[in-house]
Amino acid sequence: MAYKSIFKPGLFKDDVALVTGGGTGIGRCIAHELASLGATVIIAGRKIEKLQSTAQEMRNAGYKVDITQLDIRNLDEIKKSLNYIISKHGKLTCLVNNAGGQFAAPASEISPNGWKTVIDLNLNGTWMMCWAAYHAWMGEHGGRIVNITAAARNGIPFMAHTAAARAGIMNLTKTLCVEWAPHGIRINSLAPGTIVGSGMTRYPISVQQTAADNHWMNPSGRYGTEAEVSSAVVYLLSPGAAYINGITVRMDGGRDLSKTSFQRESKIPIYDGGLSVETNELFMKLWGDYKQIGKSKL
Numbered sequence: 001m002a003y004k005s006i007f008k009p010g011l012f013k014d015d016v017a018l019v020t021g022g023g024t025g026i027g028r029c030i031a032h033e034l035a036s037l038g039a040t041v042i043i044a045g046r047k048i049e050k051l052q053s054t055a056q057e058m059r060n061a062g063y064k065v066d067i068t069q070l071d072i073r074n075l076d077e078i079k080k081s082l083n084y085i086i087s088k089h090g091k092l093t094c095l096v097n098n099a100g101g102q103f104a105a106p107a108s109e110i111s112p113n114g115w116k117t118v119i120d121l122n123l124n125g126t127w128m129m130c131w132a133a134y135h136a137w138m139g140e141h142g143g144r145i146v147n148i149t150a151a152a153r154n155g156i157p158f159m160a161h162t163a164a165a166r167a168g169i170m171n172l173t174k175t176l177c178v179e180w181a182p183h184g185i186r187i188n189s190l191a192p193g194t195i196v197g198s199g200m201t202r203y204p205i206s207v208q209q210t211a212a213d214n215h216w217m218n219p220s221g222r223y224g225t226e227a228e229v230s231s232a233v234v235y236l237l238s239p240g241a242a243y244i245n246g247i248t249v250r251m252d253g254g255r256d257l258s259k260t261s262f263q264r265e266s267k268i269p270i271y272d273g274g275l276s277v278e279t280n281e282l283f284m285k286l287w288g289d290y291k292q293i294g295k296s297k298l
């Protein structure tokens with residue numbers, strides 16, 4: 001069964017798209033959606049098993065997919081992956097910098113190396129991907145880039161390192177827009193709030209519980225889905241977004257704007273693209289309304 005995208009079939013048929021962190025979660029969903037619209041999608045990450053398993057499910061759906069193993073903190077590995085993509089697939093028209101992550105800890109408890117690790121992964125990793133894509137293909141031929149960051153406008157308590165890194169990416173997006181638009185490159189960012197799926201399940205239960213407690217501060221009364229992130233990414237990469245450059249799309253159901261709690265059920269319908277989502281019992285219990293997600297599993 002194909003991904004249930006809202007976009008026109010064949011929209012990305014001439015595109016070669018690289019999705020970092022494409023083996024799991026949000027990246028996997030973006031990979032499915034782009035491929036369902038005709039793109040050749042290359043998914044990248046450190047763990048080959050995750051890449052192979054997502055590539056297999058995509059091949060089963062009849063999609064054009066390839067994998068490349070890389071650590072976005074290692075410039076040599078990035079260059080090797082990009083050389084491979086361009087020599088095998090002929091071009092690189094779309095880049096989704098989705099790989100990232102962090103741990104939760106009070107700022108006072110983050111060690112110097114813990115801080116460096118998260119900055120290296122999120123800010124420096126994203127920068128190196130953009131820089132290398134520019135030199136390998138996009139500087140000469142143009143392209144579209146979307147950076148996945150996080151809703152960090154007001155900081156993220158207990159995640160000072162990632163909030164600083166993500167704010168850096170959002171600012172980098174503005175500078176690269178101005179410098180690289182003359183080269184035919186469009187670059188935008190997308191800042192999700194809490195999204196149900198693999199990412200959240202990787203945290204200790206206490207962090208998941210904190211995230212779940214925040215539920216009531218969200219005017220939409222719920223968290224987001226991987227498919228809701230994906231459809232915005234696909235739009236930003238699409239020809240319809242040709243005049244959107246250098247922005248960050250906040251995608252948090254309005255959480256950033258709310259100053260009060262909302263003790264009610266969500267009235268905002270869920271969109272899931274029909275893709276199954278990795279979750280766990282705690283999430284199912286805390287976020288019962290998400291039982292709908294991935295009902296028609298791919």
Ligand SMILES: CCCCCCC/C=C/C(=O)SCCNC(=O)CCNC(=O)[C@H](O)C(C)(C)COP(=O)(O)OP(=O)(O)OC[C@H]1O[C@@H](n2cnc3c(N)ncnc32)[C@H](O)[C@@H]1OP(=O)(O)O
Pocket residue numbers: 100101102103104105109110111112113114115117118121150157158193194199200202207210211
């Ligand atoms: C508060 C609730 C709000 C919830 C909102 C959440 C919104 C965001 C959601 C998401 O982003 S979804 C998730 C995406 N996936 C992940 O984040 C993956 C989980 N994290 C990791 O895999 C790792 O933490 C990492 C960030 C990728 C780093 O892993 P790495 O293997 O490279 O580092 P280490 O060698 O293990 O450690 C380096 C350094 O960092 C210190 N450290 C690691 N974990 C912790 C911890 N839990 N608490 C404190 N410090 C930690 C570690 O001790 C090392 O420092 P030194 O000991 O050498 O000083």
Ligand SMILES: NC(=O)C1=CN([C@@H]2O[C@H](COP(=O)(O)OP(=O)(O)OC[C@H]3O[C@@H](n4cnc5c(N)ncnc54)[C@H](OP(=O)(O)O)[C@@H]3O)[C@@H](O)[C@H]2O)C=CC1
Pocket residue numbers: 020021022023024025026027044045046047048050070071072073098099100101102121125148149150151191192193194195196197198199200202
């Ligand atoms: N889920 C949420 O609520 C939110 C998520 N985000 C961000 O969205 C992005 C995707 O998260 P999500 O899908 O939820 O979580 P996942 O943990 O499922 O995805 C993270 C992906 O990044 C890859 N990755 C991590 N480190 C590296 C690295 N050094 N080099 C290459 N790949 C790497 C991982 O693969 P591997 O381990 O194999 O390398 C994994 O596929 C992340 O940047 C995350 O921080 C932002 C806000 C909210």
